[in-house]
Amino acid sequence: xxxxxxxxxxxxxxxxxxxxxxxxxxxxxxxxxxxxxxxxxxxxxxxxxxxxxxxxxxxxxxxxxxxxxxxxxxxxxxxxxxxxxxxxxxxxxxxxxxxxxxxxxxxxxxxxxxxxxxxxxxxxxxxxxxxxxxxxxxxxxxxxx
Amino acid sequence: xxxxxxxxxxxxxxxxxxxxxxxxxxxxxxxxxxxxxxxxxxxxxxxxxxxxxxxxxxxxxxxxxxxxxxxxxxxxxxxxxxxxxxxxxxxxxxxxxxxxxxxxxxxxxxxxxxxxxxxxxxxxxxxxxxxxxxxxxxxxxxxxxxxxxxxxxxxxxxxxxxxxxxxxxxxxxxxxxxxxx
Numbered sequence: 001x002x003x004x005x006x007x008x009x010x011x012x013x014x015x016x017x018x019x020x021x022x023x024x025x026x027x028x029x030x031x032x033x034x035x036x037x038x039x040x041x042x043x044x045x046x047x048x049x050x051x052x053x054x055x056x057x058x059x060x061x062x063x064x065x066x067x068x069x070x071x072x073x074x075x076x077x078x079x080x081x082x083x084x085x086x087x088x089x090x091x092x093x094x095x096x097x098x099x100x101x102x103x104x105x106x107x108x109x110x111x112x113x114x115x116x117x118x119x120x121x122x123x124x125x126x127x128x129x130x131x132x133x134x135x136x137x138x139x140x141x142x143x144x145x
Numbered sequence: 146x147x148x149x150x151x152x153x154x155x156x157x158x159x160x161x162x163x164x165x166x167x168x169x170x171x172x173x174x175x176x177x178x179x180x181x182x183x184x185x186x187x188x189x190x191x192x193x194x195x196x197x198x199x200x201x202x203x204x205x206x207x208x209x210x211x212x213x214x215x216x217x218x219x220x221x222x223x224x225x226x227x228x229x230x231x232x233x234x235x236x237x238x239x240x241x242x243x244x245x246x247x248x249x250x251x252x253x254x255x256x257x258x259x260x261x262x263x264x265x266x267x268x269x270x271x272x273x274x275x276x277x278x279x280x281x282x283x284x285x286x287x288x289x290x291x292x293x294x295x296x297x298x299x300x301x302x303x304x305x306x307x308x309x310x311x312x313x314x315x316x317x318x319x320x321x322x323x324x325x326x
Binding site: 007009010011012013014015016017018019020021023024026027028030031034 | 167170171174175178179180181182183187193196197201204205206209214221265269272283284287288290
């Protein structure tokens with residue numbers, strides 16, 4: 001067989017060929033399975049995206065809040081009377097002294113921030129939560145004697 | 146590798162299938178199955194069972210990738226390349242390096258092969274009995290008409306490597322058919 005015949009014979013093998021059986025039913029079933037798997041995976045992906053978005057939003061909120069609190073204030077404003085009037089917590093247990101200082105400082109900072117943004121519900125919630133946490137610690141200190 | 150004439154008439158079905166129309170995809174299947182199955186069958190060494198599995202896998206992948214099809218080539222050409230890729234990946238998955246597995250120890254037995262011109266069935270049988278890697282290069286170049294540049298790109302080897310492996314594959318085939326080149 002010469003080279004020309006050789007190549008012609010090989011090229012002749014390049015012909016369309018149908019499979020012995022119709023493959024479409026198997027393919028169709030496989031597509032159903034693949035689509036069903038995707039349908040299950042999609043909500044998971046959406047949930048993951050929502051969590052990431054929520055995390056980013058929370059981070060952004062934190063940064064904005066910190067920037068807001070750290071910005072320079074040309075004139076010091078008086079602390080809100082209601083909280084300023086609250087008696088400072090002075091625990092007798094020295095182990096709680098540090099916590100008391102932290103609570104007082106946090107309340108003061110939140111009060112100042114509230115003066116800048118008095119309508120901020122987030123700041124009000126934080127202040128309320130700080131007071132509640134301080135009250136809880138005070139209660140535990142009393143219970144401990 | 147030239148696009149089939151049917152490429153011009155399946156555009157609407159391609160768009161519909163990409164949007165999730167299963168019936169349109171079935172029409173595309175019926176239009177292209179001959180070309181796809183033929184190529185996969187040859188690369189699978191004329192093994193019908195494996196060729197059926199690979200063809201099914203190729204169409205499932207095509208369905209999944211179709212929304213990303215950019216129409217930069219004809220759909221038939223895109224589908225054909227995808228199917229060939231599936232067949233080559235199967236060769237790799239079976240532990241065969243598509244270009245380096247040519248091994249004299251696995252030469253088909255030339256004992257009963259004719260000395261001269263091979264009949265079509267004999268030729269197919271001889272190709273089917275070649276080592277998978279040698280078969281891949283020979284089928285892609287000598288039967289499918291791919292250029293060495295395309296084979297090298299698909300297999301991740303240099304053009305020179307593809308040429309050398311083709312020469313080796315032809316020797317193997319001639320040996321299998323009882324010729325002495």
